[in-house]
Amino acid sequence: MPELPEVEAVVRKLRRSATGARIAGFQAFRARATHPQTAEHVEGSVGRSIVRFERRGKHIVVRLDGGVALDVHLKMSGNLTVIPDARMHALTVRAVFALSDGRGLVLDDPRMLGHVNLFTNQELEQRLGSIGIDPLSPEFTPEFLAAAAKRSAKPVKIFLTDQKPLAGLGNIYAAEALFRARVDPARQAARLSKQKIRALHESIGAVLAEAVPAAVRSYRNPGNHEGMHYRVYDREGEPCITCGRPIGRMVQAGRSTYFCPRCQK
DNA sequence: AGTCACCTGATT
DNA sequence: AATCAGGTGACT
Numbered sequence A: 001m002p003e004l005p006e007v008e009a010v011v012r013k014l015r016r017s018a019t020g021a022r023i024a025g026f027q028a029f030r031a032r033a034t035h036p037q038t039a040e041h042v043e044g045s046v047g048r049s050i051v052r053f054e055r056r057g058k059h060i061v062v063r064l065d066g067g068v069a070l071d072v073h074l075k076m077s078g079n080l081t082v083i084p085d086a087r088m089h090a091l092t093v094r095a096v097f098a099l100s101d102g103r104g105l106v107l108d109d110p111r112m113l114g115h116v117n118l119f120t121n122q123e124l125e126q127r128l129g130s131i132g133i134d135p136l137s138p139e140f141t142p143e144f145l146a147a148a149a150k151r152s153a154k155p156v157k158i159f160l161t162d163q164k165p166l167a168g169l170g171n172i173y174a175a176e177a178l179f180r181a182r183v184d185p186a187r188q189a190a191r192l193s194k195q196k197i198r199a200l201h202e203s204i205g206a207v208l209a210e211a212v213p214a215a216v217r218s219y220r221n222p223g224n225h226e227g228m229h230y231r232v233y234d235r236e237g238e239p240c241i242t243c244g245r246p247i248g249r250m251v252q253a254g255r256s257t258y259f260c261p262r263c264q265k
Numbered sequence B: 001a002g003t004c005a006c007c008t009g010a011t012t
Numbered sequence C: 001a002a003t004c005a006g007g008t009g010a011c012t
Helices: A004-018 A039-045 A121-128 A142-151 A156-161 A171-180 A194-220
Strands: A023-028 A050-056 A059-064 A068-073 A079-083 A093-099 A104-108 A115-120 A248-252 A255-259
Touching: A004 A050, A004 A059, A004 A079, A004 A194, A023 A039, A039 A068, A039 A093, A039 A115, A059 A121, A068 A121, A115 A121, A142 A156, A142 A194, A156 A171, A171 A194, A171 A255
Parallel strands: none
Antiparallel strands: A023 A093, A050 A059, A059 A068, A068 A115, A079 A104, A093 A104, A248 A255
């Protein structure tokens, strides 16, 4: 279930369990798992060690020795985890990196939209070059948000989920941030007032500050869903926690946007 | 910026 | 049987 907080949780877990591990083998069970590359190409990772894990927006970057890196994207339903025995993986696992200690680093994705690619560090920079700044980084300031919004011709919800200005927000947390800032998702990003920009900047930070630890908790023990409580997402028809009126849903760019028609104007 | 395509699985 | 799903890239 990956937007920025979930990907961050995955990366933190991998850092503790797989940093320094050596890749001893690679197998893809579906061609799609390495799209647009071939499995043979990704096999170029075999024999290399994992130097560190990074997150770039919703991408997981696995730096290997020798100046190369794996780029993993989980899309809608993927997960990247370490399992105790590389041979004992679930049916939904689409690709396995066998580690030299017998464990497996696996891309698990029932929907098969996620993929893993191998690039040189240079190629990767090229590829991820268009990705925007991270809302958890110090570069994410109200001034940055104001300047980026001014350049956009899109409704603010589409602007927030476009990964080019800002990388990491998706359908859930964009809606949650807009609700907290009391901003109408359909409003043109370029038309937001200074105050609204400031409020939005603050609520993006607040939403992520709540969502990251919640995601870490739920990934720690997968059975127990101590996930975040959404204020508007997936709550169509339920009362707004602020005004009590029913939460609404509209479709923007083919995706549901949940919002309070009264609070967000 | 909207629509479809990529896929499977859960829900109506 | 039809619709929907946390993402995104390729069209139009």
